[in-house]
Each structure stands twice: as C-alpha cells, then as structure tokens.
Amino acid sequence: MRFISTEGRTPPVTFGEAVLEGPAPDGGLYVPERLEPLTVADLDVLSAGSLADIAQSLARRLFGSELPEDELASLLEDALNFPVPLVEIEPGVHCLELFHGPTLAFKDIAARVMSRLMSRITTCERDTTVLVATSGDTGSAVAHAFSGLPGFRVCVLYPRGLVTGAQRRLFTTLAGNVTAVAVEGAFDDCQRLVRRAFADEDLRRTRPLAAANSINIGRLLPQVFYYFHAWAQLARTGRQEGSAALVVSTPSGNFGNLTAGLIARKLGLPIDRFVAATNINDVVPAYLESGRFLPRESAATISNAMDVGHPSNFARILHLYSDGGDTLTALRRDLAGRAFTDRATRAAMRDVYEERGVLLDPHTSVGYLGLKAELKAHGGTGIVLATAHPAKFAEVIRSAVGIEPPAPQALLRCADLSERIVGIPAEYEALRDVLTGGRH
Incomplete structure (x- = not known):
C-alpha cells in the first residue's frame, strides 16, 4: 500500500512514512493511492465479526504489510477494548455510540490505534512531540492515548474559553509528557499554528x-473500522428492510470522520448516502x-467540536471524487449537506429525551437532525454517529433538557485534579517557544 499527497507534488510513500510525516511535504494530505473494493464474500465475513475482527480484516488492506500479522492483531485488540454498540432511538433510526472509550468521545478509537502504530513504527532516537489542535475532543483522546508512552511528548493546542470544562480537564489534568496550550483565538488559529510548525524545517x-x-x-x-461495525450490527438485527436505503449521518467539523465513511463506501460498504451534518459553520x-x-472564520456554537471554518479534510474528500468525472455531481450523489442552528440543536435534544428517554450531546443532536431531514426527504433506514458522551456537555444539557446528566467515572476522576495550562497569543513565535522548551 502506498500513499500520495492530495497536492500531487510528493512522491508516493509507505504507510509508516505517511504516519510519521503527518502533512505531506508539498502541503497536501496523504491519501491511499488506490482503494481495492471488497468482494461479496469479504463483506459476508465482516458482517459476522466484532469491531476488533473487522479492524484486523481491514487493517491489512488499509495499512499494507509493514507490521507482522500477529503484532497488528495484538495492537488492535489492545486499542479497541471497549464497546461500540448500535442502539435504536426510534423505528428506522439508530445511534452508534462511539463514546465509551477513556475520554468519552469517538476520537478515542482512532487515537488509541494511532498511538500504538506510531510507537511500533518510529525509529527516532529523540523524543517525538505529538502536536495536536483541538476544538473539543481530539486533544483529550490524543493526550490519553500517548500519556506515559516512552519516546513521545504531547502538545495540545485549544482555543481558550471555547471548549467545555469537562473536555478541557480531561487533558489539562494529565501530568508527565502532556502539555496543554491555551491559545487566545479560535480553533482555526490553533490549526494555523500547527501547520506553521510542521512547515518550520529548522524546528x-x-x-x-x-x-x-x-x-x-x-x-x-x-475510523473506517466503525462504519463497517455499525453496518454489521444493523445487519444482524434485521432492522433494515431489504430494499430500504441505508443513510448515515456524521456530525462534521474538520471532516475527518466523514472522509473515513466515504473511504468505507469506496471500499464497498453498502451505505447508500451520507449526511454531512453541521452547525452554522456550514462551508x-x-x-x-x-x-x-x-472558507471563513468559524463561529462559536454549543456543538463546539464542529466550529471549523476551513475544514482541512475537505481536500481529501475532493480527491476521493476527482476520478475524471464531475466531482461536484459525484459528491452530490453520495452526500447531502444539512446545517442547523443552536436553537434547533437544543430543541432536538429536548424532544428526543422527552419522547424517547435518550440523551444526546449537541453534536449528536446535529447529526440526528440531519438524519431525520434526509430520511424525511428520501426515506430509508438511518444511523447517526454519536460522537461524545452527553455528560461532557452538562451545561448545555441542563439548559436544553432541564436535567443533570450522570457523570461517568472518567469525568469524576479528573474533577478535583490540578490543571496545568500554558497560555499563549495566537502567534507562531509563542508556540515555537513552547515547543523548544522556552515555556512550559
């Protein structure tokens, strides 16, 4: 398996090289050079497997053969050691609960796999600094995945005041090799600083x-793994009528999660249509x-992890659909865009709880609204990805639903711990100072 840049000016690289490089040298993002579709027999096998089974089957196809089979299987078993259930909200509408990992968000799945891959792939004799910008959940997932891992340090950039207290405390209370950096700006500023650091050859x-x-x-x-896992669970329940289209709604901010779903479809996963569900940051x-x-400046909303005005993964989506035809027409065939205000998001949270007894975090509420709108317009059976535990948004739950969401142990454990935070302006020299040890 080889990987190429979306910009097309970097020679193909191996999976290990792409993982360690991050962005490609030409400023693009790495994508698989070729996606080989699964056969009907392959899908039959996957439909009967657990998440770890599915991951092991797909990993060789997606990652190549750089890691021995038994080592890869052990890595995936260790990373994916928590449940990811598919739960029915109402007839025809299902929710894939991706928030049962250590930081209560869907980012745990990919971050835990990535940290274990990088630990086995890296050959660097000096500590590697894992640099990450977060609009909500990525930072804590990455920080926990790499916390205490020899050979790595973690630097998490987040927009000060624009993540919830629960989201923040999950990474600012970690000691050791994790540094939390509060940036005076928006998430897009954090992303800009990260891109600048990777372009700094001297650094x-x-x-x-x-x-x-x-x-x-x-x-x-x-993230491709759990799309197949959702489909497999639905197939085993028999809740999808034979001819009904399968629609998946993905709450979308930086669009990595949706990109993974579209890759899954290119591999042959029988999803008929996706919904890119966003808040008012609807580019x-x-x-x-x-x-x-x-692209434009992002606006702050209650679904803060989706407050992205220039989603970097959109370049990957365009590349996936640039195979010689009309890219926009091809995308419109597979993907619908739906955007919702905070008012609509709160109303859906309240209504789903009152009518179904199900608590949705604001991101999942946006996804639910997008799914319902698409099913109303075109019919089918739907799955919404539940991307975060409602308790991470207790203040929003209290105002929208009128109850206090039960706090899981992961939040209770860090509630009384001291936070370690470095504050910087949205200027690259300030970040460079942190990375080179001038501020910590």
Missing part, C-alpha cells in the same frame, strides 16, 4: 514532530448547494 531538524489531528492518515483510517453544505468552497 523539525531539532525537535521531531508528529501530527495527531485527522490530517495524519494514521488517525483517519482507523461544506454551502459548497454542495452552490458549487463554491468558501
């Missing part, structure tokens, strides 16, 4: 860096409607 000569956002192909590809739904991609 990278002295301080090895690794990317842990979904710009890293090693963080993105493991991709707007592109699907107008044909113009117009």
Whole structure:
C-alpha cells in the first residue's frame, strides 16, 4: 500500500512514512493511492465479526504489510477494548455510540490505534512531540492515548474559553509528557499554528514532530473500522428492510470522520448516502448547494467540536471524487449537506429525551437532525454517529433538557485534579517557544 499527497507534488510513500510525516511535504494530505473494493464474500465475513475482527480484516488492506500479522492483531485488540454498540432511538433510526472509550468521545478509537502504530513504527532516537489542535475532543483522546508512552511528548493546542470544562480537564489534568496550550483565538488559529510548525524545517531538524489531528492518515483510517461495525450490527438485527436505503449521518467539523465513511463506501460498504451534518459553520453544505468552497472564520456554537471554518479534510474528500468525472455531481450523489442552528440543536435534544428517554450531546443532536431531514426527504433506514458522551456537555444539557446528566467515572476522576495550562497569543513565535522548551 502506498500513499500520495492530495497536492500531487510528493512522491508516493509507505504507510509508516505517511504516519510519521503527518502533512505531506508539498502541503497536501496523504491519501491511499488506490482503494481495492471488497468482494461479496469479504463483506459476508465482516458482517459476522466484532469491531476488533473487522479492524484486523481491514487493517491489512488499509495499512499494507509493514507490521507482522500477529503484532497488528495484538495492537488492535489492545486499542479497541471497549464497546461500540448500535442502539435504536426510534423505528428506522439508530445511534452508534462511539463514546465509551477513556475520554468519552469517538476520537478515542482512532487515537488509541494511532498511538500504538506510531510507537511500533518510529525509529527516532529523540523524543517525538505529538502536536495536536483541538476544538473539543481530539486533544483529550490524543493526550490519553500517548500519556506515559516512552519516546513521545504531547502538545495540545485549544482555543481558550471555547471548549467545555469537562473536555478541557480531561487533558489539562494529565501530568508527565502532556502539555496543554491555551491559545487566545479560535480553533482555526490553533490549526494555523500547527501547520506553521510542521512547515518550520529548522524546528523539525531539532525537535521531531508528529501530527495527531485527522490530517495524519494514521488517525483517519482507523475510523473506517466503525462504519463497517455499525453496518454489521444493523445487519444482524434485521432492522433494515431489504430494499430500504441505508443513510448515515456524521456530525462534521474538520471532516475527518466523514472522509473515513466515504473511504468505507469506496471500499464497498453498502451505505447508500451520507449526511454531512453541521452547525452554522456550514462551508461544506454551502459548497454542495452552490458549487463554491468558501472558507471563513468559524463561529462559536454549543456543538463546539464542529466550529471549523476551513475544514482541512475537505481536500481529501475532493480527491476521493476527482476520478475524471464531475466531482461536484459525484459528491452530490453520495452526500447531502444539512446545517442547523443552536436553537434547533437544543430543541432536538429536548424532544428526543422527552419522547424517547435518550440523551444526546449537541453534536449528536446535529447529526440526528440531519438524519431525520434526509430520511424525511428520501426515506430509508438511518444511523447517526454519536460522537461524545452527553455528560461532557452538562451545561448545555441542563439548559436544553432541564436535567443533570450522570457523570461517568472518567469525568469524576479528573474533577478535583490540578490543571496545568500554558497560555499563549495566537502567534507562531509563542508556540515555537513552547515547543523548544522556552515555556512550559
């Protein structure tokens, strides 16, 4: 398996090289050079497997053969050691609960796989700094995945005041090799600083860096696993009528999660249509409607992990659909864009709880709204990806639903721990100072 850059100006590399490189040298993002579709027999095998079984079957196809089979199997078993159940919300609408990992968010799955892959792949004699920008959940997932791992340090950038207290405490209370950096700005500023660091050749000569956002192909590809897992669970329940279309709604911010779903479809996963469900930061739904991609400054919402005005993974989506035909037409065939306000998000959280007894975090609520709108327009059976535990958004739950969400142990454990935070302006020299040891 070889990987190429979306910009097309970097020679193909191996999976290990792509994982350690992060962004490609030409400024693009790595994507698989070729995706070989699964056969009907392959799908039959996958439909009967657990998440770990599915991951092991797909990993060789997606990662190549750089790791021995038994080592890869052990790695995946260790990383994917928590449940990812598919739960029915109402007839025809199902929820894939991706929040049962150590930091209560879907990012745990890919971050844990990536950290274990990087630990086995890296040959660097000096500590590698894993640099990550977070709009909510990525930072804690990556920090926990690499916490205490020999040979690695973690630097998490987040926009000060724009993540919830629960999200923040999950990574600011970690000691040892994790540094939390509060940036005076928005998530897009954090991403800009990360991109600048990776482009700083002088810095990278002295301080090895690794990317842990979904710009890293090693963080993105493991997300393919749970799309197959959702489909397999639905198939075993028999709740999808034979001719009904399968629609999957993905809450979308930086669009790595949706990119993984579209890769799964290219591999042959029988999903008929996806919904890119966003809040008012709707540059991709707007592109699907107008044909113009117009990034802009992000706006703060209650679904803060989706507050992204320039989603970097959209370049990968365009590359997936640039096979000689009309890219926009092909995308519109597989993907619908739906955007919702905070008011609509809160109303859906309240209604689903009152009518079904199910608590949704604000991101999953956006996904639910997108799914319901698409099913109303075109019919079918639907799955929404539940990306975070409701308790991480207790304040929003209290105002929207009127109850206090039960706090899981992962949040209770860090509630009284001291936080370690380095504050910086949204300026690259300030980040460089942190990375080179001037501030910590």
